[in-house]
Amino acid sequence: MRLRQLFVIGLALSLLGIGVPAWSADDPRGCDDLMAADTPAYVVCRWMATPEEAAEIARFWLDDDGRNMRDSGPMNPIVIDCTEDGAQCATDSEGDGEMHDVGSPDVEGSEDGGEPECPTAEPCFVDPDEVTGAALKQAAETPAGQAVKAAAANGMRVWIDTELADDHQAGKLADTAKKIAALAAQPGVAGIRFSSGLGYNQTFATAEELDAFVLSAATTLRKLAPGKKLAVQTAVPALGCGADEECKKALTAKRPLPDPDRVGAWLAQGLVDQLSLDGGHFATEYATWGIDAATAQRNQWIQVRARAWDAYAQIAAEDTGFAAPGGSGLTAEQATKTITERVAAPLQDDAAETVTLWTRWQDAQGRVSRVSGEKWAANPTWDQLKKLTAVRARLATLYDPVTPEVDVATDLKSLSEIFGQLYVRTA
Structure with missing residues (x-):
């Protein structure tokens, strides 16, 4: 960096x-x-x-x-005698008012240097007034909590993937956020992705509503889950237009809420620590202006670099195109070409620091789309992805523990062979 x-x-x-x-x-x-x-x-x-x-x-x-x-040796210390006339000394400072040796615990139960002790079996850094011990225990026993534990055991960096937009609109954000914070407090969790398709979907009607949600969600989660990274996922179609002004004008009119300046402001204000940019629209959105998928992707990453978004947050690329009903049908040659274009290119362009691939999902009718074969059976695409060991830490995927492929333990062991990061979806 x-x-x-x-x-x-x-x-x-x-x-x-x-x-x-x-x-x-x-x-x-x-x-x-x-x-x-x-x-x-x-x-x-x-x-x-x-x-x-x-x-x-x-x-x-x-x-x-x-x-x-x-x-x-040390210069003469500056000493203030609080008993002298006119001396003003604070009386509401934290601490127990006693002198302690250097390196000794500041409070009972703390470790060297005053850091709060954190038993490995218990989550840390939660406000008991906001997230109770019972809530933490309950979160650990949910399917998502069990998936977090299994993922961490397999050496994966874990994010909680949830959607708070509807709760915000319904006035229930605070209550739902407490449940999410309890999940995020489990050992091994790095952060929370609190919305996907942000501004791209139809949840918010105006920019003011959208900005209010991001501010409210970020403020609430910062309080309930201190120290955890916050992430959102969206698509910003105007970025793929490059220098084509007509393209930018048309796509901004079509999708006015995910405006590059608005998204950049969320990052600059510190509301979001990670921004995932979806690339699902590259293949079809720009045909009118003669811009193919590869060019649209290149345009996007040039714009991201030019706006210096990575100076404020981690930028990720997100791709759903590898999965297909029943499993990927690509040949080894096709898989290699696709991986080069949609995984290697964003990383090599030095704009995206991680790439998130959707490896499995189930639609409302129960149809399952996968990258691998059934029950993690090998196929050319899965085999090619397994070769990306050098960038494992930069590869992420999503996982829904409510609809496992086999079972949580088996699923996460298979995913951990390719991916270093996991977004655990909540119900």
């Missing part, structure tokens, strides 16, 4: 006509020889102090049994 920032800064300076000094090979402060041969040219190694200067600095402090270090 730091190298990317350095590169962007260097590029910006060059566009502004500001020169960046180049260090020659014989520069005594240069240390490029310590870097790998495939290090990009814009990454430069330079000693803050040469090895010789570092040795001199060390000798200065260590000679004569460290006399200079001892002589440089």
